[in-house]
């Protein structure tokens with residue numbers, strides 16, 4: 001019975017009480033140290049049992065405490081020990097991780113680290129006059145249906161002055177739209193923040209909106225409204241009124257070449273893709289916003305419409321800060337003063353487009369336009385010239401390929417094209 005902690009405690013107290021009672025009656029002392037050895041009172045066994053049980057209960061209490069904090073692994077004690085091992089494992093040596101004989105070094109690229117440093121300095125300087133400052137911006141989408149969390153943007157730091165167009169160049173799923181969504185207030189950052197002219201995107205979004213323009217990735221237009229009506233609507237949201245409102249709308253239509261011939265008065269449903277995209281850009285620029293975000297503004301446009309749109313953006317960037325996302329290095333080169341290659345939620349490098357191209361560009365870009373039915377012949381020709389050529393663009397007969405520099409000679413490409421001209425309409 002004494003193995004049960006409550007009974008051993010009771011037995012010990014009882015024996016102490018008995019000794020005290022009889023000692024009191026006989027004018028002697030109560031229990032002494034030497035009485036502990038007496039096998040009749042069993043005090044020694046009681047103390048041993050209680051000491052051992054105290055140690056066991058301590059371990060059990062620690063286990064239950066850890067299990068409840070790990071979350072429901074009572075049925076799997078191994079999981080507990082694995083977690084414990086992980087939790088109390090010695091820290092890894094600095095940023096070196098030895099994995100399967102490969103040494104991975106977690107090191108931020110020099111230009112990205114430099115940008116982070118600039119941002120830190122600017123944040124400490126109360127007179128800093130930057131149009132946009134992003135401070136360690138992170139976006140994590142919680143995992144659903146047992147899938148792990150998705151880290152879409154991993155600690156992005158960026159400073160952008162007025163008059164600069166910054167390009168974010170990256171593949172699908174890199175996190176460009178997630179970044180823009182945070183900047184325009186569609187989603188909240190998981191951590192970090194950003195400032196547009198000193199206003200915090202976490203608290204001052206209402207004020208930021210009055211000075212911000214957005215060209216979303218997909219045109220958000222009403223098919224039954226005219227281009228002009230769209231611009232009137234958005235201009236009024238920017239508090240334009242009276243003559244200033246009419247002038248702003250007409251100037252805007254002219255700037256995107258939708259003014260003449262009454263195009264601005266046609267319903268948007270009748271617009272071509274290029275016209276819709278130009279209207280979206282005009283909407284983003286109406287009301288003279290000081291900060292503009294453009295998410296892949298030229299996606300899906302033919303070369304002529306794209307050039308047209310590029311001219312509009314070039315003109316627009318003069319007195320504002322623009323952040324533009326794109327898949328095209330060519331677009332970034334034409335429009336952007338500075339460029340960041342954005343992959344897997346973080347910048348891989350930052351710099352001006354020429355600098356980055358000189359540093360990393362190992363390929364020629366070969367663009368060719370033919371009637372659509374001759375596309376496959378062009379593709380075969382390119383692969384004969386350069387077996388590992390990569391097609392990066394294809395739209396109604398216009399194809400663009402990346403040819404690795406070490407695989408082709410420019411002269412061979414020109415000769416091949418000259419010969420092909422006799423059979424193809426290049």
Ligand SMILES: Nc1ncnc2c1ncn2[C@@H]1O[C@H](COP(=O)(O)OP(=O)(O)OP(=O)(O)O)[C@@H](O)[C@H]1O
Nearest residue numbers: 141150151152170171172173174175176177178179
């Ligand atoms: N609401 C969401 N919930 C969960 N995951 C998301 C959500 N939105 C985006 N993601 C994931 O985050 C990652 C980044 O997506 P994002 O759309 O920002 O990339 P992107 O660079 O804009 O791609 P694209 O060029 O195709 O538009 C992707 O893996 C995507 O699947």
